[in-house]
Amino acid sequence: MDINHLVSEIKNYYKEFEYDKLIVDYIFTLQGSYNFIVQYEKDNRYVESLVSNKPIRSVVRxxxxxxxxxxxxxxxxxxxxxxxxxxxxxxxxxxxxxxKEHQDLFDYANVFFQWANERMMSMIFDFEKDNNLLPTQYDNDDELEYLSSWDSGVFTFHINDKSELEYKIVLTKDGVERVLEMPLKDYFIKGILKHYHSTNTELSNIWKPWNTMVLKSPHNDIPSDKKDEFVSYILE
Known part of the structure; x- marks a missing residue:
């Protein structure tokens, strides 16, 4: 990155107001997204720019x-x-x-269950499709259509004494339960273990200790305000 070129592009583009100084802030999240904020400072007064940085976004990025x-x-x-x-x-x-790092960790941990639920639904569909476990039918265009094999599920994730992930997948269809023996993707296992680590270390002052997470999936997205209804953290 050429900082001189970046500064030149910003100075040449931002001309909404007279100023003594342009103040540019980049504020990053742990995931790498960022806020880009430009303020005009004149006589110790500050006005934030409202124009899009799109024309110079490639340089800003x-x-x-x-x-x-x-x-x-x-x-x-x-x-x-x-x-x-x-x-x-x-x-x-x-x-x-x-x-900010601490706040980002908390914000991400607080909605982790949504990511876990979405990934589990996707993995279950792919696994059952690949193993011919999904019911099918032909639609009006005579094309094969995959039907749902479950109405709700309970996913239990337990971190054992060796810091290894143990899990159980129970799916329910029309009131009948079954256990699905399905391997989890490596990225998902790493995600669960990272969530366990961050909430039990960096966030231990605001997050109760746990080693078992029980996620009740409605086979749909879970709103953030329904966390307590669908997710439990237990110390066993």
């Missing part, structure tokens, strides 16, 4: 590439501030905001 390159190094950052003076001189500062 170069900072996100730098974030990805450095996120696992000692030079990692999640906040960047660039202050551009009217004469074109500038200063840039990069730092790691621990408070």
């Amino acid at each position: 170069e900072m996100a590439e730098r974030y990805e390159e450095l996120k696992d190094s000692e030079q990692k950052f999640n906040h960047v501030r660039i202050e551009i003076n009217i004469d074109g001189t500038f200063s840039d500062k990069y730092w790691w905001d621990i408070g």
